[in-house]
Amino acid sequence: MEIERGRRSRRRNRVLIASVAGAAVLGGVLVLLPWNGGDASPPAPGPAALARGAVTTGVPAALPDLAVLIGDRERHLRAQPLDGASWAVLGAAYVEQGRRTADVANWAKAEKALHTSLKVGAERNPQALEGLAALAVARRDFPAAKKWGESAVKAAPKRWTAHAVLIDAYTGLGDDKGVGRALEKLTELRPDAPATGARAAAVYRDRGWREDAQARISDAAAAAETPAERAAYLEQAGHLAFERGEREEALRFFEEALRTDPDQRAAQVGQGRALAALGRTTEALSAYQAALAERPDAEYALELGELYESLGLGQAARVQYDLLRERVRDAEAAGADERLVLGRFEADHGDPARAVRLLREEWGRQPGIAVADALGWALHRTGEHEEALEFAAIATDGDKGGGVRSALYVFHRGVIERGLERYGPARRHLREALMINPYFSPLRAPEARRTLAELGEPSVEDPPR
Structure with missing residues (x-):
């Protein structure tokens, strides 16, 4: 009898294994698939599964797949509202969709889904915490991104995707040492992942x-x-x-x-x-x-507006600048921090004094390198050249954290030095900007050439200042 029971048990196990081999998980639902026991590869995962794999591993997802995943998880959660893991997946999908489309309506949806995941899910819910960190990055709220990201790492120290989000948070806060630690940990946990290489490339840049x-x-x-x-x-x-x-x-x-x-x-x-x-x-x-x-982003509107302006099409430029203001208002209403792009716009195309106020607030809250450059330029535009140079030096001096080779940042420093009558450094930095990238801006690259021509060559009679 024992032998017969053992045979029946083994037969049941073989049937179970065969059944599982003929199934797949699509959008969180177990679906039986036809399987003839041959050597053919199983069918490719569907759109929901592809998008879910992307958003849960911190890589970009296709927009059509995201739409399918969001619809799938919304239907599932109407039937299973206490499924904390699905709330976290839905929140991450909203974040990615908002990032890809610049549709700020996604931010409130994402925040609600992720906080619901924390409420109904496990006490230590690293996926929801990481989703909140990614949402904060998308909103340019880097202190919040740091808080949620570090909480996710504390809950699951070996969750490599949380370290990836922390790289963005520390970058926005100007914390170069924090960036280095996060990249080191990410590389240790996932050395061969393409996403790790992409993060490393951004840090190296x-x-x-x-x-x-x-x-x-x-x-x-x-x-x-x-x-x-x-x-x-x-x-x-x-x-x-x-x-x-x-x-x-x-x-x-x-x-x-x-x-x-x-x-x-x-x-x-x-x-x-x-x-x-x-x-x-x-x-x-x-x-x-x-x-x-398709993606009415404020940064894109500023860039196109400046291209129109360089072509002498002032009215078309103003249309883009109006779009920028509209997008900034919408984003701020959705909880985003848009002071950097608005400050950059005001410094060159609006009210430089307002730009200084906005960017001082931004520097006090999240002192990244991009903010240092923008604040220095805004201060120059209001005539405060000495203080402007201090921030321009932060943005361009590797010893102070500004190691990025940005033609725009170096151009800003050269023009500020010219305003201080430091003609030697001004020439050097304007030339350097054009060497880094002669086409860095349709407005500013021609200005760099004109300014260099006006400065002329240094006098052989006068010692350098």
């Missing part, structure tokens, strides 16, 4: 290690597992190439990103940027307009 950054992002794009992920890394590679002044190479990266994922709007804006630098203005304007139609 900020430190001025341009060749290392390009190598890491190229490897990440080659190893990416989905078209949306690969397109995001190609866009990052194009951005790095453009910052080096390599217009043709940047355009190739941006166009390949768009072929890989037509919804990659950052690549479409990059395409416009590269086309404008190549003198293909009509195509550039079309690329910008197409991107803004």
Whole structure:
């Protein structure tokens, strides 16, 4: 009898194993699949499964897949409202959809879903905590991102995606040591993941290690597992190439990103940027307009407005600046911090004194390198050149944290030095800006050339100051 019972048990186990082998999890639902026991590969995962895999591992997801995942989780949660894990997945999907589309209505939905996950889920819920950190990054609320990210790491120290979000939080706070620790931990936990390479490339870029950054992002794009992920890394590679002044190479990266994922709007804006630098203005304007139609981002509106202004099309520029103000109001109403982009706009195209007020507040709250540059420039525009130079030095001096090789930052420093009659350093920095990237801005690159011409060559009779 014991032998017979053992045989029956083994038969039941074989049936169970065969049943599981013929099933798949799609959108959190177990679905039986036909399986004939052959060597054929199982069917590819559906859109919801692909998007869920992306948002739970911190990589870009395709917009159509995200829409399917959101609909799937919303239906599931109407039937199972106490499923904390699904609330966390839904919240992360809202964050990613908002990031990809610049639709700030997603922020409130994401916040509600993630806090619900904390309320109904386990006491230690690292996925929801990490989602709140990612939401804070999307809103440019870096102190909150640090708080939620560190809580996620405390709840699950080996959760590598939480360390990735902390890199963004520490970068926004100007905490270079924190960035280094987070990248070191991320590399230790997931050394070969394409997402790790992409994060490392961003950190290397900020430190001025341009060749290392390009190598890491190229490897990440080659190893990416989905078209949306690969397109995001190609866009990052194009951005790095453009910052080096390599217009043709940047355009190739941006166009390949768009072929890989037509919804990659950052690549479409990059395409416009590269086309404008190549003198293909009509195509550039079309690329910008197409991107803004689908992703009305304030940064994109500022960039297109300045391109119009460089072409002498003041009315068209003002339309984009009005769009920028509208997007800033919407984003701030949704809990985002838009003082940096608004301060940059006001310094050059509005009220520089207001720009100083906005950016001083931003510096007091989250003193990143981009804020240092913007505040220094705003102070220069109000005539406070000495203090302006202090912030410009922070943004451009590697010993003070500003290791990034930014032509715009160096240009700002050169113009500020000219305002202080420090003509030698002014010439050096203006030349350096044009060496880094001769096409860095349709407005400011020509200004750099004009200013250099006005300064002329240093006098051989007078000693350098």
